[in-house]
Amino acid sequence: MIERVCIVGAGVIGSLFAGHLAQVSEVSVLTRRREHADALIRDGLRVSGKSERHATVRASADPAELPAPDVAIIATKATGLRDAVETLAGTYPDATMTTVLNGLGAEEIVRQHGEWPIVSAVTFMSGTRHSDTHVEYILDTETWLGPYEETPFERVQEIADTILASGLRAEALPDLRPAQWSKLIFNAAVNPVAALTGLPHDPHFASEDGPTDLGHLVHGLVDEGKAVATAAGIELHDDPWEMNVLATQRGSAHYPSMLEDVDAHRQTEIELITGSLIREAERHHVPVPLHTLLHGLVKAKEESW
């Protein structure tokens, strides 16, 4: 079991990790805003929904004020990653950095700032943030973890076991890239469509009954993404189209964070999701006109605010 864990970034995903892991490890939370850390120290962190937790945590906006962890779980938004890693540069030299972000390339950004061992992760959990100190756990799906560069697989398993023991679902995989790519293609096909149409991820996204049904477009986006994966030599862990169909059958429609960002006129994760898919497509000379159009539309939408 991992003794000390630092959660970097206390949005929905970071809060779900912190709230659960506090049951089995000593948890500290590194926040961007000082008020957020103060609120966590004062009120603790509450999880409702699929689990009920009330965790006492240490928290600060300055890593030097927190105990050096054995593992740091970096769960910022893609847009906040660089700032967070700059804050960590030169600290916690013995920690294993675990990145849980959408898109591709988070590990490289971490590597540019230090020599830590790195573990790659993707999570399919979701929740709703009610306040700085209260998160609702909605989809109790898995987090997958895999080694990056020379990190031993045993280390990955140890982290996965700790997450499991805390009451969340996790699995260690020898190679995470097939799962990362499955999630990337799924997100690139679903999130910008939700952000542009205002539809949550509901059965429209899977319907191909009528000739102009939205599922045809989502399928076309998935197919472009799969062509890029094939060109990059990746055998996908899950078929992104099946992920899409299954997710829309779950009952209540999931509200993708990119749609929340658009509603709140916040910068979206388009660059790390669709942007990284397009960069891989360019590297492997695969045309992705539909993803390029969505990328441009979401960027233009950001500029309209």
Next chain:
Amino acid sequence: MIERVCIVGAGVIGSLFAGHLAQVSEVSVLTRRREHADALIRDGLRVSGKSERHATVRASADPAELPAPDVAIIATKATGLRDAVETLAGTYPDATMTTVLNGLGAEEIVRQHGEWPIVSAVTFMSGTRHSDTHVEYILDTETWLGPYEETPFERVQEIADTILASGLRAEALPDLRPAQWSKLIFNAAVNPVAALTGLPHDPHFASEDGPTDLGHLVHGLVDEGKAVATAAGIELHDDPWEMNVLATQRGSAHYPSMLEDVDAHRQTEIELITGSLIREAERHHVPVPLHTLLHGLVKAKEESW
């Protein structure tokens, strides 16, 4: 000069025609809503902006209550065309029906409901509707008219001359299709992008300076549209990309009606604009993946309300 003109549909374009033509012809206005007709009878119709007019008009929601016109100008939204033409079926047998709508195919819908001579028109005028009885004239650009089927060109010229005499700009063309298609491709490249991004038609749409600038996407949409026109044997009257560049250089950004429709959660004209381009593309076996994606996104957006 045309003696009696009936304006069918008193939105922005219909009101601009009615307000000006009342200076040279006897104008009646056929509205969808009875209250709208009542307001026009009570207050008259005011035009401000590029022209100043205050016109006295006859108005009704029932064509039988209005004098039979020599010319009817059908200026409804594409979404209201079918209802309006059904109301006209069996009336005004001697009138020349002049369609001024976005997209393609309005003339066929009129033809399905009667044997009137038909004149095709497209207008580039724009304005802002301030109330049922007040419209602001913003872009004082031309209306182009051409014969449909056996309508003699002299009839087209007579209508164009009357519009000109009223203070608006107009031109009679022996074949309107090249102009209709230019406008169709322009609208299909600009309006859905505005509707999805929230951007008015501003310089973003023409910028190709950076590699991810929006102009590249608009250019790709224009190119797909031009390929369809070529396959359909149409030599365009104006290059839609140049129309786009010129329009964004006019100073104040135009707010496309499709963006207004989206803001107001109203059904858009996507079916008559992008939909008719896609139908022509299918007829001529030209792939239009980008327009198909935009069509699906705007339809999905309508379903999100």
